[in-house]
Amino acid sequence: MxxxxxxxxxxxxxxxxxxxxxxxxxxxxxxxxxxxxxxxxxxxxxxxxxxASGRGTVYSTTVVRRKPGDGGDYNVCLVDLAEGVRMMSRVAGVAPQDVTIGMAVKARIAEGLVEFTPA
Amino acid sequence: MRGSVAIAGVGLAGCGEAPGWTEMEIAAAAAKNALGDAGLSARDVDGIVVASTNIFMSGLALAEHLGVHPKFTESTMVGGSSFVGHLIPAALALNAGLCDTILVAYGSSQRTGVGRAEAGKYKMALDPQPFEHPYKPFNPPTSYALAAARHMHQYGTTRAQLAEIAVAARQWAQLNPEAFAREPLTVEDVLGSRMVSDPLTVRDCCLVTDGGGAYVLTRAERAKDFPKPPAYLLGVGAAHWHRQISSMPDLTVTAATESGQRAFEMAGLGPQDVDVVELYDAFTINTLLFLEDLGFCGKGEGGAFVSGGRIAPGGELPVNTNGGGLSCVHPGMYGIFLLVEAVRQLRGEGGARQVKDAAVALAHGNGGVLSSQITALLGTKDTL
Known part of the structure; x- marks a missing residue:
């Protein structure tokens, strides 16, 4: 079936x-x-x-610049999961420019999406 | 395939701003100029090759617009690299005797055309990319920014080194009366410009212009009867490993490593044999990655390589001699302009920007987000 x-x-x-x-x-x-x-x-x-283990490492990161009136700057990153796969996501709970390559992060579900916070 | 076909005519139209012109009209105007350059008219065309980001069944649309009943039609769409990639099926068709005179054309009204924001929303709805779009990457810049950030992290590449690429492109553009952005630009200007997606500023990003380009491809034995010196296809190779940036295996290594190797092998040439280099510079990081991946310098050495004006006018390696997508023209897809400039350089038509005795030109197309990579090598008759 x-x-x-x-x-x-x-x-x-x-x-x-x-x-x-x-x-x-x-x-x-x-x-x-x-x-x-x-x-x-x-x-x-x-x-x-x-x-998924939810454990990951930031592979690359950028701050997308947006006018404050439209919501301000935000983070977009690529995270390598411990399982060896990569996904696009964002790191929450930290200023977008403070997300760094190599940062250890852990997954959570927010608004129907996987996002990460510093581990 | 080596030496079997040649570009007999090239043309541009509507570059910069072409308000009031549709995309198909710009493509047709470029086609007219390319055909005129080859001493031909649309009546002589029996093969139509085109790609478009907007026009559905673009091969049918262009043939209809020109009144051509083609024996061969091809409209593979692999982003901005398409028009370099079109050399492959076009050469195969010519060599198989399916047709004799192929017109490859592109037109875009990306700068002044109406309804583009609305169209973008519909495109997103039709092709949702649910593993990227919800995070709101400002694409394409965000994808290229992620590659640039990784290269900087891994190899110590600096924003100032990326800025040198924008400055070199501008200096070439200042020698090209057809280039759109010709005002002076310094490394400090680039670094101080508005940040779009870190580490790329607006001056690390290509222009958004209108414009079209076209070329005419024929079998080599026939090309020598046309009015201008033919530019022979010496080698071509294509490769792609991903579509979305999140699926790119290593953001510091593009499939240009593979496309370049194939093109050089077919041509029997290496990077040291290339006189003039045209690279798809949608962003400054592109030029750097492609110089590395095509073998002009080692992996991770691109930042140092482009420093000190090496790729600028008067430098050791002439790169993007028309001013590139960064400073000459970039109407959505730039690939065809790489070939137009390569042919002009091989003919010695470059005016103030002419590279002396250019005999071998490399045109490297990029499509998607560092996704499709297609390398072509063209040469004068002495290189056959």
Whole structure:
């Protein structure tokens, strides 16, 4: 029987239920993000779901400049998760310019998205 | 493929500001100029190649606009690199005898066209990219800023070194009467400009202009009968490893490492053989990464390499001799302008910016966010 939805909806449904889950390939054991139909490492279709550790390191970061009246500057970064996958996100709870490459961060769910705070 | 096809004509139209002109009209005007340069008319065209960010089925639209009934149509869209990449299927089609005269054209009204903000919203709705867009990257600058920040972290590259790239481009533009931004620019000006997405200021970012370009590609044996000296295709290679910046394996290494190697292998040449270099400089970090990845300097050495005016007029390596996307023209997709400038340099038509005795030119296209990388090497008949 086919799964009830594609992997993208599966990811966001879990997130909406408070669970940050990523895929892991049953064939090559590598983790996969963003969610896919085929493993981008080995081509297998055997992608299962595991809870993400939520532990990560900032790989790169930028401050997007925005006028104060439009909400002010904000952070956009790339985080490498302990599982070896990378995702775009933001680091909250710290000024955008104080987010640094190499910073240890931990995941939380906010407004239906994964964001990070300093670990 | 080496030496089998050649660019017989090039043309520009509407560069800078072209208010009141549609994208297709700008492309057609550029096509007219390229065909005129080759001593041809639209009646002689039997192959149509085009890409557009906005026009659906652009190959059909351009052929219809020009009244061409093509034997070969190609409209692969890999961002700004498309028009360099089009050399590959176009050369294959010519060599297979599918057609004889291919017109490659592009036009954009990105600066003065109406309804672009509205169109952007619709595009976002149709192609949501749910693993990036919710974090509001101000793209493309944010993606390139993330690459620049990582390069600075890993190799000690400085903002001042990136600024040197913008200054060199401006100095070339000052020698080019067709360039859009020609007022003086210093490293201090770049560093003091409005920050867009750290570490990139507005002067680290390309222009937003209108404009179009076109070229005519034929088989080599035929190209020599046209009025201008042909620019022969010596090598070409394409590679891409990601679309979104979050999927780029290493933000300091682009697929230009692979596209460049393929192009050089086909040409039987290396970086030391290149007389003039045209790199897709949507942002200053592009020029730096491509100089490294194409082998003009080692990985991590780009910052030092571009310092001291090395890529500026009078420097050791002429890079982006028209002023580039940073200072000459950048209407959404810049790839075709790389080839137009490369051909002009090989013909000796560069005027005040002409590189003396230019025989081999490299044109490197970039598409997406450091995503699609396509390298072409062109040469004069002496390089065949």
């Amino acid at each position: 086919s799964p009830p939805s594609g992997p993208e909806k599966r990811f966001f449904d879990a997130l909406a239920a408070g669970r940050f889950e990523i895929q892991q390939c049953a064939a090559c054991a590598k983790h996969v993000f963003y969610p896919r139909v085929l493993c981008p490492h080995c081509g297998s279709g055997e992608l299962g779901w595991v809870a």
